[in-house]
Amino acid sequence: MNDIALIIPEVTLLAVACATLLVDAFVGRQRPAATFWCAMIGGLVALGELASYVPETVRFAFAGTYRQDVLGAVLKGFILVLVLVSFFYAREYFRKRATPHGEHYSLALFATLGMMLLVSANSLITIYLGLELLSLSLYALVALQRDSVKSSEAAMKYFVLGALASGMLLYGMSILYGVTGTLDLSELLIKVSVSDDKRMLLVFGLVFLLVGIAFKLGVAPFHMWIPDVYEGAATPVTQFIGTAPKLAAFAMALRLLVDGLWGLAEEWHQMLIVLAVLSMGLGNVLAIAQTNLKRMLAYSTIAHMGFMLLGLLSATASGYAASLFYITVYALMSMGAFGVIILLSSRHSEADELADLTGLARRSPWFGFILLILMFSMAGVPPFAGFWAKWFVLKEVVQAHDVWLATVAVLFSLVGAYYYLRVIKIMYFDEPLQPAAIEGGQDIKLVLSVNGLAVLLLGLAPNALMSVCVGATLPYLPWQ
Amino acid sequence: MLEQIIFYAFSALVVAAGAMVITLRNPVHAVLCLVVAFFASAGLWMLLEAEFLAITLVLVYVGAVMVLFMFVVMMLDINLAVLREGFAGYVPVALVFAVLMMVSIALVVGPKHFGLALFAAPLPHAADYNNTLALGRSLFAQFLLPFEAAAVVLLVAIIAAIALTLRPSRQTKAPKPERQVQVRRADRVRLVKDMDAEGTP
Numbered sequence: 001m002n003d004i005a006l007i008i009p010e011v012t013l014l015a016v017a018c019a020t021l022l023v024d025a026f027v028g029r030q031r032p033a034a035t036f037w038c039a040m041i042g043g044l045v046a047l048g049e050l051a052s053y054v055p056e057t058v059r060f061a062f063a064g065t066y067r068q069d070v071l072g073a074v075l076k077g078f079i080l081v082l083v084l085v086s087f088f089y090a091r092e093y094f095r096k097r098a099t100p101h102g103e104h105y106s107l108a109l110f111a112t113l114g115m116m117l118l119v120s121a122n123s124l125i126t127i128y129l130g131l132e133l134l135s136l137s138l139y140a141l142v143a144l145q146r147d148s149v150k151s152s153e154a155a156m157k158y159f160v161l162g163a164l165a166s167g168m169l170l171y172g173m174s175i176l177y178g179v180t181g182t183l184d185l186s187e188l189l190i191k192v193s194v195s196d197d198k199r200m201l202l203v204f205g206l207v208f209l210l211v212g213i214a215f216k217l218g219v220a221p222f223h224m225w226i227p228d229v230y231e232g233a234a235t236p237v238t239q240f241i242g243t244a245p246k247l248a249a250f251a252m253a254l255r256l257l258v259d260g261l262w263g264l265a266e267e268w269h270q271m272l273i274v275l276a277v278l279s280m281g282l283g284n285v286l287a288i289a290q291t292n293l294k295r296m297l298a299y300s301t302i303a304h305m306g307f308m309l310l311g312l313l314s315a316t317a318s319g320y321a322a323s324l325f326y327i328t329v330y331a332l333m334s335m336g337a338f339g340v341i342i343l344l345s346s347r348h349s350e351a352d353e354l355a356d357l358t359g360l361a362r363r364s365p366w367f368g369f370i371l372l373i374l375m376f377s378m379a380g381v382p383p384f385a386g387f388w389a390k391w392f393v394l395k396e397v398v399q400a401h402d403v404w405l406a407t408v409a410v411l412f413s414l415v416g417a418y419y420y421l422r423v424i425k426i427m428y429f430d431e432p433l434q435p436a437a438i439e440g441g442q443d444i445k446l447v448l449s450v451n452g453l454a455v456l457l458l459g460l461a462p463n464a465l466m467s468v469c470v471g472a473t474l475p476y477l478p479w480q
Numbered sequence: 481m482l483e484q485i486i487f488y489a490f491s492a493l494v495v496a497a498g499a500m501v502i503t504l505r506n507p508v509h510a511v512l513c514l515v516v517a518f519f520a521s522a523g524l525w526m527l528l529e530a531e532f533l534a535i536t537l538v539l540v541y542v543g544a545v546m547v548l549f550m551f552v553v554m555m556l557d558i559n560l561a562v563l564r565e566g567f568a569g570y571v572p573v574a575l576v577f578a579v580l581m582m583v584s585i586a587l588v589v590g591p592k593h594f595g596l597a598l599f600a601a602p603l604p605h606a607a608d609y610n611n612t613l614a615l616g617r618s619l620f621a622q623f624l625l626p627f628e629a630a631a632v633v634l635l636v637a638i639i640a641a642i643a644l645t646l647r648p649s650r651q652t653k654a655p656k657p658e659r660q661v662q663v664r665r666a667d668r669v670r671l672v673k674d675m676d677a678e679g680t681p
Contacts, residue, residue, distance in 0.1 A: 063624070065623065066625055103639065113632065123626070126629065136633060136636050139640070143644055144643060144644070200593060201589075204588045204589070
C-alpha cells in the first residue's frame, strides 16, 4: 500500500490518458475541446500531486524497481509542464487544419507516463519498459498524419532505427545482467565498482548501453533519424519530440551511467567526449546548409545535445546540475521556436521554410521580437537564458581541466551562431513576401509570448532555475 | 555430454534459421524460418529448465503470433524488386562493419571471459520444483511495476494500431446491427399490384 502512495502521479496520469481516450471516442467528434480540456485538467491534477510532495531522501519501492528522489520529482515536474504547454500549441495547429486529433493527446500522455517511469527507474527492466512506452507512443504520434507521405516515411525510419537502438540497449543490458547477475541499479553500482577482473565485459556492455542512450538523445553518430523525423512529422509532434523526451533521455543517461555504472566513469567519460565533439561539429556545420526551418532546428538539436553532454561527462554533481539547466533551457527555447512555426502555419502551408520567415518583423513586430529572443538565446548571446546554459556547462568543463574541450565547444558555438543570426537577418532586413498579418488564436499568442519572455527572464535571473537544478543533483555529491 | 550435443544442435538451428529469415527472397518462407527459430529457442529454454516459458513460447508465438504474421505477409502486396533497389551498393560497407563487430564480440563474449571457470553453472533443481509458481511469484511480487508497465505498453500498441488503420470518414460497407434489428416489415416490403405491359392490373 505504501508503494502505491509513491506512484500516485503516475497512476493519475494513466487514468487521465485512458479517460482522454474515452472522452475523445464518445464526444470528441462533436466537441474537440472536451478532449483537450480533459487532458489538460488531468495533467494539472498530476502536476499538483507531484508538487504537493517533494521527497527529501531517496526511497525505493516495488522491490527496488522504482526510485523516488528530488531529481526525479524535479524532472517529472519539468516534463509535465512542457507536455501541457505543448498541448496548447497542438490545439492551435489542429484547429487551423480542422482535422480530428484526439489521439494526439492520449498518446502524448502515454508517452509522458513512459518518461516518468524512465525518470524514476531503478532497475534495467523499468528503464527499458519506460523507454519502450515512450518510443512506441512517439512512433505512433509521428505516423498519425496518415495522408502525408513524408510523415509515413519519417515514422518508418524512426521505427526501424528505434527498434535497432532498443535491440542494442537490450543486448548491453543482457551483458551487464550476465556479468553481475542483477537488474537492480543500486546493486549494479556496488558490483561494478568491486569487480575488476570482469571489467572488460562490463565495458563491452557499456558500449551497447551508450548506443541506446545516444540514439534517444540524438547525438552523433546516432543522429540519422533526427532531421527526417523533425521534418516529416506534424509540427506539434516535432515540438513534442524535441522537448520533454530530451529531459527523459537525460534522466536515463544519469540513471544508467551515474546511478548504475559509476564504477566505469573513466570509460564512459572518454566515450561521451567522442559523442559530444562529433555532435557539436556535425550538428552546427550541417545546420548551415539547411533551407528548411524544421531541419535546421533538427541539426541544432544535435549540436545542443552534444554541448549538454559536456556537463554530464565532467562527472561531478555541479556538472549534472549544469547539464540539467542546459537541457531545461533548451527544451524551453525549442518549444518556442516550433511554436512560432505553428503560429505562422496555415491550413495549406506548414510555414517551415526559412523563406516563410522573411520580413516577419514587419508582419508582426511582437512575434518577430519573440523569435529574436529565442534565436539569440539558442546562439548563446547574453543576457538570454541560452548564454547562461552554455556558461555553466563551460565552467564545469574548465574546472575539470578539459580546457581544449571548452575551446572546441566555443568554436563550434561560433559556427552555430551564423545560422541563428541568419534567421534574424531574414526576419528583420528582408522585404516580406506576403504582407498578410498573422492569424492565430489568442491563447496560443499568449502562451508563445509567455514562452519567449520566460527565456528572457531566465536570462536575467538564471539563479532561480539553477538553484533548483543544484538542489536536484545535490545527492550526487558523496560519490565524487 | 548429451546435454552439450543437444545444446549445440538447437543453437545451430537458431542461427541457421535466423540467417535464412533475413536472406530468403520469399517472405512467407522467411516467416516459416522464424517459426523454426522460435521452436529451437524453446528447446534451448527447456535445457535451462524454463519449461513454462518454453511451452508459452511455442503456444503463443508459434501458435498465434506467427500465424498472424503469416496472414499479414500473405495479404501485403510487397514489391521486393523495388525494395531491393540500391541494396547491393551497401553490401561491401555493411559486410566490413558486420565482420568487425562479429570478431570483436566473439573475442569478448567467448569462453575466455564467460567460461564456466568464471561463472559457475547453476545447480539443477529437484524434480518437483515448481517453475510456474516461481515465475508467478517474481512476476507479481518482485516485478509488479514492470509487469504493469508492460501492460500499458501493450495498451498503447492497441491504440496506435487502431488509430493508424481506422478511417471513420471513409464510406464503409459495414452493416449497422443496431439499425438492422429495428427494421420493420413496412421499411423493407412494398406491395405493388401485378401489372402487364399495358399497365392494367
